[in-house]
Amino acid sequence: MSDAINNETVEPRDRFFYAMLRPLGIEKGQPFKPDTRQQKILSDAAAMGFRMSQVLSMAPRNDKAKTYPGTQWDWVLTLDPSQEAADYSQLDERTDYTFEAITVAAGMVKKIPGAGSQYMTTAKDKTGEWLDGGKSYRLHVPANAPVKDFWAVTVYDNMTRSMIQTDTGKAGVDSKQANLQKNSDGTVDVYFGPTAPVGHESNWIKTASGKGWFAYFRWYGPTQAFF
Numbered sequence: 198m199s200d201a202i203n204n205e206t207v208e209p210r211d212r213f214f215y216a217m218l219r220p221l222g223i224e225k226g227q228p229f230k231p232d233t234r235q236q237k238i239l240s241d242a243a244a245m246g247f248r249m250s251q252v253l254s255m256a257p258r259n260d261k262a263k264t265y266p267g268t269q270w271d272w273v274l275t276l277d278p279s280q281e282a283a284d285y286s287q288l289d290e291r292t293d294y295t296f297e298a299i300t301v302a303a304g305m306v307k308k309i310p311g312a313g314s315q316y317m318t319t320a321k322d323k324t325g326e327w328l329d330g331g332k333s334y335r336l337h338v339p340a341n342a343p344v345k346d347f348w349a350v351t352v353y354d355n356m357t358r359s360m361i362q363t364d365t366g367k368a369g370v371d372s373k374q375a376n377l378q379k380n381s382d383g384t385v386d387v388y389f390g391p392t393a394p395v396g397h398e399s400n401w402i403k404t405a406s407g408k409g410w411f412a413y414f415r416w417y418g419p420t421q422a423f424f
Contacts, residue, residue, distance in 0.1 A: 199229035210286060253289055254296040255320040255355065255411060262293075264317050269325060273316035273413060278303050297358040297411075310421040311345045320355060320411035330361075331406035333390030340383030345418030347372045350387055352402050355409040363403040370400055 198218070202225050207215065215225070221239065223229055231239060262271040276290040278301050294301060304313035321327055322334060342348050349371035352361045360368035370377065370387045376399040379385050388394045388401040389412075404410055416423055 199223050210280070250292050250296040251355070253292045254294075257289075257293050259289060259293070269319045269321040269323060270317045270414070271319065273298075273318045274301060274306050276301055276306075278306065297353070308424050310424060311418050313419070315416045315419045315423065317414045318411060320409070328355075328389075328404075328410050328412075330404035330408040330410055331391055333388070333392070333394070336387040336389070336412075338385040338387060342372065342416070343420045343423035344372075344416045345420055347417050349373075349415045349417070350402075351413045351415070352389065352404065352410050353413065354405075355411050361402070361404060361408075361410055363405055365403045367402060370402060374399070 202215065202218070202223060207225065218224065222231055222235065257271060257275070259275050261275045264270045264272055274294060276287055276294045280287050280291055282290075305316065307313055319328070328334065336350065338348070338350075349369055351369035353359065353368075354361050362368075372385070377385065378397060378400050386397065386400060388397055389404055389410075390401070391404055391406050393401045393403070
């Protein structure tokens with residue numbers, strides 16, 4: 198943190214956060230030399246901060262995150278690209294998004310039929326239980342999904358927030374892949390779990406036992422029907 202502050206430009210929106218860091222000995226242009234007591238306090242605080250950020254991200258309390266009532270799917274982005282709402286700076290929204298991602302662009306939130314992209318996410322199954330890498334799940338994608346370009350579903354590790362790493366080297370399924378299996382009615386079933394479902398291997402994303410995960414579902418070129 199001290200290195201970042203000393204090497205980055207001070208943004209006006211962050212000045213109050215910088216003020217909060219000064220009593221901890223973290224200040225631009227000053228060396229950071231915490232004693233043993235301070236090191237423990239800061240380490241404990243960092244661990245707690247991680248957990249708080251994870252909760253805000255995986256179980257957002259922002260009502261705008263909810264996509265469909267009665268489901269576990271949420272909007273990935275409740276954050277405006279400016280990181281500002283009409284009457285406040287989007288603190289929780291910033292924490293939510295930057296815990297699991299980095300940059301945000303207008304094309305990810307603007308409602309432009311046939312252009313840009315839209316993202317939804319879930320870290321829970323339909324009953325509200327956290328997704329478990331040791332269990333098997335199925336996502337049923339309706340026929341004629343409302344996209345001009347393609348859709349994609351990707352699995353991420355909920356601790357690293359990076360694409361899940363397994364011996365398959367595969368973290369996603371999308372509507373453009375050559376070996377995608379479709380049902381007779383045009384729907385698609387995507388499978389998740391530690392073992393491949395027989396006969397559906399190409400639509401399967403392997404997960405790791407003992408680890409939690411979350412999914413992103415992306416629409417590229419969402420159509421008017423999407424909105």
